Every structure is written in C-alpha cells, then in structure tokens.
Amino acid sequence: MATPSTPTLPSQVKPGLEGVVATQTKLSMVDGQNGVLIIAGYPIEKFAGKISIEEAAMLLWSASLPSEEEAPGLQRELAGYRALRPETIDIIKTARNAPPIDALRMACATLSLDVSNPNDISPAGDLALAKRLLSRFPTVIAAHSRLRSGLEPIAPRSDLSLAANFLYMTFGVEPDPLAAKALETYWVTVCDHGMNASTFAARVIASTRSDMVSAVTGAVGALKGPLHGGAPGPVLDMLVDIKTADNTEAWLRAEIAAGRRIMGFGHRVYKVRDPRAEVLAKTAQEMAGAHLQNAKLYDLARNVEKIAVRVLEELKPGRNLKTNVEFYTALVLQSIGLQPDQFVSMFACGRVAGWCGHVMEQHAQDRLIRPQSEYTGPRNLKLSR
Numbered sequence: 001m002a003t004p005s006t007p008t009l010p011s012q013v014k015p016g017l018e019g020v021v022a023t024q025t026k027l028s029m030v031d032g033q034n035g036v037l038i039i040a041g042y043p044i045e046k047f048a049g050k051i052s053i054e055e056a057a058m059l060l061w062s063a064s065l066p067s068e069e070e071a072p073g074l075q076r077e078l079a080g081y082r083a084l085r086p087e088t089i090d091i092i093k094t095a096r097n098a099p100p101i102d103a104l105r106m107a108c109a110t111l112s113l114d115v116s117n118p119n120d121i122s123p124a125g126d127l128a129l130a131k132r133l134l135s136r137f138p139t140v141i142a143a144h145s146r147l148r149s150g151l152e153p154i155a156p157r158s159d160l161s162l163a164a165n166f167l168y169m170t171f172g173v174e175p176d177p178l179a180a181k182a183l184e185t186y187w188v189t190v191c192d193h194g195m196n197a198s199t200f201a202a203r204v205i206a207s208t209r210s211d212m213v214s215a216v217t218g219a220v221g222a223l224k225g226p227l228h229g230g231a232p233g234p235v236l237d238m239l240v241d242i243k244t245a246d247n248t249e250a251w252l253r254a255e256i257a258a259g260r261r262i263m264g265f266g267h268r269v270y271k272v273r274d275p276r277a278e279v280l281a282k283t284a285q286e287m288a289g290a291h292l293q294n295a296k297l298y299d300l301a302r303n304v305e306k307i308a309v310r311v312l313e314e315l316k317p318g319r320n321l322k323t324n325v326e327f328y329t330a331l332v333l334q335s336i337g338l339q340p341d342q343f344v345s346m347f348a349c350g351r352v353a354g355w356c357g358h359v360m361e362q363h364a365q366d367r368l369i370r371p372q373s374e375y376t377g378p379r380n381l382k383l384s385r
C-alpha cells in the first residue's frame with residue numbers, strides 16, 4: 001500500500017542509463033550486436049597497428065588523419081611537451097607508494113601549469129591542453145615507476161615515439177621495437193570507445209563549461225574502477241591462479257558458484273566478442289612468438305578463453321558474456337614487462353586521446369548535461385526542534 005514516503009508516479013528510472021542516447025559524436029561508433037568499432041570513420045582492425053597514437057589522437061581532435069608526410073612533424077611537436085614541471089614531479093614523489101593510476105590522477109591535475117589560461121575552452125585552448133595531456137601521461141607513469149623502485153626519473157627523449165620513449169623512461173634501456181609497437185597498438189586500440197563511463201564523466205564535467213584538465217582528471221577517476229579499466233590486473237591474477245589448462249574449468253565454475261565475476265568477460269554493449277580483443281590477441285601472439293617466456297601464458301589464455309565462454313554460456317545463459325578488451329590487454333601489457341597495478345594507467349595513456357576529443361566536442365555542443373532523479377525518501381517529516 002502506498003504511504004506518503006513511497007513515490008506514486010510510475011518509475012522511469014534507468015539506473016545504468018542502458019539504451020539512453022545522451023549525445024551525438026563523430027569520434028567512435030560501437031555496434032555491440034555485430035562486434036564493430038569504428039574510430040572516426042576507420043574500422044578498428046584496419047587502424048590499430050598501422051598508425052601511431054599521436055596520429056590517432058589528431059584524427060580524434062581534428063577529424064582528419066595527418067598525412068604520412070605530416071606525421072613526423074606531429075611526433076616532433078608532441079615530443080616537445082613530454083617533460084614534467086618540478087611541481088608535478090614533487091606530487092609523483094609524494095604519491096610514490098600509491099597505485100600508479102592514483103598518482104596519475106593527482107599529477108594530471110597539475111598538467112596545465114605551463115599554460116597561461118587553463119580555463120580557455122576555445123578550440124585552440126582545448127587543443128593546447130590535449131597535446132600536453134597525451135604527451136605527459138606516459139611520462140608521469142614512467143617517473144612513478146622509477147620513483148617507487150627508489151630510482152630517479154629519466155628525462156624524456158624526443159627521437160622516440162611516445163610508446164618507445166615510455167619504455168625507455170621506465171626501464172632505462174633502449175626499448176625493444178616489438179614491445180614499443182605492441183604498446184602503441186594497444187594505445188590506439190583503446191583510444192576511444194563511444195559513451196563509456198569515463199568518457200561520459202569527462203563530458204559531464206566539460207558540459208558545465210569546465211576546463212579540459214578538470215574533465216580529464218575526473219575521467220581518470222572513473223576509469224580506475226574494476227568494472228571499467230581496472231579489469232586487466234585481475235585477469236592476470238586469474239591466469240596465474242589457474243596455472244594450467246587442466247585447472248581452468250573447475251576454477252571458473254568455483255568462481256561463478258561463489259558469485260564472483262570472471263574478469264575480461266562480459267560487456268554492457270558488446271553481445272559478441274569485443275573487436276578489440278581480436279586485435280590484441282594478435283598482438284599478444286606476436287609477443288609470444290618473439291619471447292618464449294610469454295608463449296606459455298598466451299597458450300594458457302587461449303584455453304581459458306575457450307572454456308570461459310562455454311562455461312559462462314552454460315551457467316549464465318542468455319547473458320552473452322564474451323571476451324572483452326581487457327582479457328588480451330593483460331597479456332600484451334605483461335609481455336612488455338609492466339606490473340599488473342600499472343595496467344589501468346596504460347589504458348589511461350591511450351584513452352586520454354578520446355577523452356580530449358570528447359571534451360572538445362562537448363565544449364562545441366555547449367549543452368549542460370543534467371538528468372533527473374526520482375526521489376524515494378520520506379516527505380513531510382516534522383522537525384522536533
């Protein structure tokens with residue numbers, strides 16, 4: 001029976017906003033029924049592995065891909081932004097024992113210190129900040145990685161690609177070209193993906209006419225949760241725990257029986273295999289072919305994937321829980337020598353290209369995002385004072 005505290009109107013609430021189309025975008029299209037991802041006109045499988053993250057970013061920020069002749073100049077220009085100010089380094093030092101993604105969130109907020117008007121949300125103001133964010137995210141993570149190991153950060157080099165320079169600054173040796181290529185392919189693969197939670201967070205912030213760096217700082221916070229970008233670390237833990245193909249089925253059944261989710265499977269939009277999993281499975285295979293120590297893990301992962309899809313279909317029928325991007329992300333990032341707690345920050349280094357593009361688009365659309373809520377609390381309470 002209805003009481004004064006229960007709502008009387010029929011509920012229109014969509015708690016996860018499923019199926020709600022909140023905006024239009026030219027940046028990416030996700031077709032979850034057919035497993036298609038288009039980045040500003042290019043199908044992901046024809047794109048990742050063929051262009052640099054700097055080129056992908058410029059495509060997202062200016063709607064056209066730089067020509068092959070323009071690409072080296074773009075790389076040189078963006079390389080000029082890689083170095084961090086002392087204030088940013090100080091924050092990373094203070095956060096040296098925090099997870100890398102938290103250090104990135106704290107450092108991110110300082111990355112506008114060298115622009116005269118960080119609140120300039122004109123196209124030129126946004127572009128100036130986007131270039132800094134893309135170029136500096138890997139520097140922040142490399143510096144954090146050195147500092148937490150008791151080492152001094154290494155200065156960036158401008159003769160290397162963004163990915164190769166990150167590996168150089170992290171490991172302090174000439175980067176393995178195959179590893180740099182794998183990281184770059186990963187960054188391009190995740191550079192944008194429709195109205196995912198972190199992109200939506202960035203757009204909500206930008207919709208108030210707030211600035212690029214504030215919006216991207218919020219997006220970093222949204223990305224880190226295990227239901228979004230925080231899954232690949234646990235994917236690796238799962239593979240390590242499963243150990244051999246023989247254990248897989250029993251392990252997966254026990255997890256689901258315990259009410260836990262299998263990391264790297266399921267997606268709000270994709271009801272078939274995530275097309276990014278296909279791209280990254282190939283990259284993981286290339287790394288496994290070149291480095292024997294990665295081959296065992298790769299073979300185990302292929303087996304786990306097959307069994308997990310079957311077991312999930314049996315125990316969660318009709319939910320269409322297929323492999324998502326995070327499953328092979330774990331393998332690619334592990335194969336280039338990164339630690340599981342760094343994985344989500346690597347995701348941020350690629351996705352920042354898309355976040356910046358969405359902030360620019362939102363600023364151009366200039367429409368405050370402000371949905372409503374249905375009140376379910378009491379009404380007409382009497383104050384006893």
Ligand code: ACO
Pocket residue numbers: 016226227228229231256260261262263264265266267268269316319321324325326
């Ligand atoms: N393992 C086991 N069961 C699952 C999984 C999973 N990975 N994913 C969903 N389910 C089940 C749920 O328990 C639920 O079961 P029920 O109907 O018996 O209650 C059903 O499938 C539907 O789940 P929802 O939570 O409604 O699905 P939603 O669309 O909200 O979830 C999500 C999407 C969060 C990605 C989910 O599939 C998940 O938690 N996956 C594991 C984490 C992961 O891999 N995250 C990375 C996603 S990719 C990205 O963000 C870049």
